[in-house]
Amino acid sequence: MSSPAWGAASSSKVIEQFSRHVQQGFTAFDMADHYGDAELVFGRFASMYPHRDAIFxxxxxxxxxxxxxxxxxxxxxxxxxxxxxxxxKIDLLQFHWQFYQHREYLDALRLLTEDARVEMVGLCNFDTKHLLDVVEAGIQVLTNQVQFSLVDSRPILEMAVACETHNIKLLTYGTLCGGFLADKWLGRSEPDIYDGSITPSQRKYFEMIRSWGGWGLFQELLRVLRIIASKHRVSISNVATRWVLDFPYVGAVIVGARMGISDHTDENLASFGWSLNQSDLDMIEEVLKRSRRCEIFKDMGDCGSEYRT
Structure with missing residues (x-):
């Protein structure tokens, strides 16, 4: 759940869609202290739901x-x-610290792990070096929430080894690039990011697409994803989700929910029950190797660095 900047609906519609998500098996919800009223809306729904223990x-x-x-x-x-x-109690409290040079973040994390109201502690947008600093300080964190997609594969380069070594799972956002990794954008011309129909999220991820290889290469990627999607009878978004989920150090993909505005629960369910085979992966890799994926790491830095420049 995000802030109202992505759109807002009436409370009744939000609650109705919450119920639909849970009934379909989507029982884990992610939000933040600075995402407007997301926590309040969630709390309102969860307090009314008869099986709150089933919700993460x-x-x-x-x-x-x-x-x-x-x-x-x-x-x-x-x-x-x-x-x-x-x-x-909070099932998972994820900690973000803006300024690494102020190492009090280690003290804050220790205090979080000692509080009985927090079941599990995770990180948010920590890079590999500082994630390892936390681990080496003897602080147990179970997750790190970072951006990870076909267009931004920085976690593969350094974060992956750290996570597998220390049994930390990535919770990934941006996996659908704000909705650009979808059938509706196949064959479309490059969008005007100042068009009123483009969301704040899409403006952000469009810049990622530009850095990654541009709109032309992105269309090539979408065409390949459509071929694979047709074979598995799913959508382009399902293939993009599955590609990230199949990495062993990925615990979950976070799909943005514009509660009461757009509902993709049925489509998201189709991401489960199948896997990409080697032929699928090879087709995707043929496009990815022509992108600037390694240059993105050099230009932007490791995971989360884009928020600290």
Whole structure:
């Protein structure tokens, strides 16, 4: 769940779609402390749902400015998350720290792992070096939420080894590039990012597509994905999702939900129950090797670096 900047609907429509997600088996929800009213909306739904124990709640504790880390400050943030989510415990609290040079993030993480209200602690947009710093400090984190897609495969280069070595799973966002990795964009001309129909998310990922190889190569990728999708009787989005999910160090793909506005639960279900074979992977690789995927790592830095420049 994201902020209202991606669109908003009435409470009744949001609650209705929440129910539909859960009934279809999508029972894990991810949000953040700074995503507008996402936690409040989720808390409202979860408090009314008769089987709340079946719902997995993941949110974030994001520090964007220099702060003095204290037990009181960390406990106050956890208390606020619980209040907004209407819960006594948070299944997964993911921690983001903006300025690595201020190493108090290790103190904050230790305090998070000691709080009984937090079942599991994860990271958000940590690069490999600082993820390893956390591990080497003896702090147990189970996940790291990062951008990962056919267009941004930076986790493959360094993060993968660290995650497999220390049994940390990636929770990936941007896997559908804000909706660009979809059938509706196959054969389409390059979009005007200032068009009113383009979402803030799509403006962000369109720049990634440009950096990766441009709209022409992206169309080649979509054509290959359509061939593979037809073979498996699924959509381009399903193939893009499956490609990321099949990496052993990926725990889950986070698909953005514009609750009450667009509903892709049936389509998302089609990402399960099959896998890409070697022939499929080879076809995709033929396109990817002509992209600037390695240059993106050099230009942007490791996972999460784009938020710290």
């Amino acid at each position: 709640t993941a949110t974030k504790y994001c520090v964007f400015q220099k702060m003095t880390v204290s037990r009181e400050a960390v406990q106050a943030n956890i208390a606020e998350r619980c209040r907004r989510l209407q819960t006594d």
